[in-house]
Amino acid sequence: MDKTIKIATRQSFGEALKELGADNKNVIVLDADLSGATKTNIFAKAYPDRFFDIGIAEQNMIGIAAGMSTCGKIPFASSFAVFVTGRVYDQIRNSVCYPNLNVKICGTHSGLTVGEDGATHQMLEDINLMKALPNMNILSPSDDTQTKWAIKEAAKINGPVYIRLCRLATPLIYDKETKFEFGKGICFGEGTDATVFATGDMVYKALEAQEILKSHGKDIRVVDIHTIKPIDEDLIIKCAKETEKLISIEDHSIIGGLGSSISDVLTEKYPKKLIKLGANDFGRSGKAEDVLEYFGLTSNKIVETVL
């Protein structure tokens, strides 16, 4: 992990779209009046003919994307996670997932790190909503390198993908040459005292905790679950067998998120206790780091939980 380089995954997303657009003329980007914040404006500047600002009309944006995809286009429909999943759940359900169309749903500003805008904009139920839908795949990248991979990977999948992105700049975890595999988690370390499963902007917090715990004589492993659906069952079972404690951390509700997905696997395949760290209520206004602290989403909280 390189803490001297900090990049928000939404920024990586915008840049990746531009690269993708250069290679594939069928890539279309849609936004709902937030292109400056979602960073789709990077694509818009490079390929204005293939960028559509649908205005403040997310339902229509999803429907338009669905229609375009039936004509061979690969639309990336983008907005804040709260609007591009919750507000348009029925459109994604009936116009995208039921016909299994090749539409990519891109939610930036997911989770509590939206900060000052508060609960109305802090989306904590998007993983829950999206994973319940048949045919939907979910990617939740943790840094710049992985986000750039995730966008290209999403374009390769012929079907719906939800990509969960974050507002805050976070440290670079992976070097540019790292190879990722769809549906396969990434294990840091082989410690057996605990496994911390993390996703998105919580992965670097888990890695920080791993460092701190060394001074306490505890050796844990951190697992970056970048593909939440389909989830890496084999790795979850392996960690459950090899490590003493199981902990999950996510910038999402503890109901129906990463922890719940892991819990589903454990219940069926290898029953074992899992401690879920995440939000248990609507969010609130404050500096991002203060909001995370308020909900116990910190490296210190992971350390306490392991000890």
Next chain:
Amino acid sequence: MKQDHGHPGGSLSIADILTVLYFKEMNIDPKNLKDENRDRFILSKGHSAPALYATLYEKGILSADDMKSFRKINGILQGHPDMKHTPGIDMSTGSLGQGVSSAVGMAIAGKLDNKEYRVYSILGDGEIEEGQVWEAAMSASHYKLDNLCLIIDNNNLQIDGAITDVMNSYPIDKKFESFGFNVINIDGHNFQEIEKALESAKNTKLKPTAIIAKTIKGKGVSFMENQVGWHGKAPSEEQYNQAIEELDA
């Protein structure tokens, strides 16, 4: 297509429009249903699926066996149009207000690729109470989609009663006009008027068209015509026989 449930009223109101679209207007080859240059049809009021299935049967796209499978567990004809399992369906619909947005998406894609195809979508006069319809209408005229033609099935009835009593969506023509559409009012059971309106839509440049078709819910079946109760209810054996007799006459 005999069934003990379904949506007969709103299906009969659009049968004449579908006949003109599929047998006179639209460029569709039953032997090449995925032709990327074909005209597209989206039944935004997806509950009128029986009328669409009957049209696809007459067009030779669905078989008599397919028709018997309507709403049955192993059938390919779902209660609402399903593009994944039914040949000739361009978009899955059923949740009102959504089909029209996908029609806009197809029309934009046609413009991007310099294709000649046209996109047709039928909406209900109750369906236009959905806000998404107006989001879609705004975008259709914003992008100057003259390859898009919406047809509003104005049978004046929705499930809970008359449009005017439940939630007044009138004046429909003025609404679409103010959203930048070329608007044509017609009798939706008059073949000549339907053909003429579709012709006018084709000749209109830089604007989408909305055809407001005055129709009769349950058209052709005396005991169903203009009766609100025939939205989501199928006839009895005796009523079915009478209906078929009247429709055949």
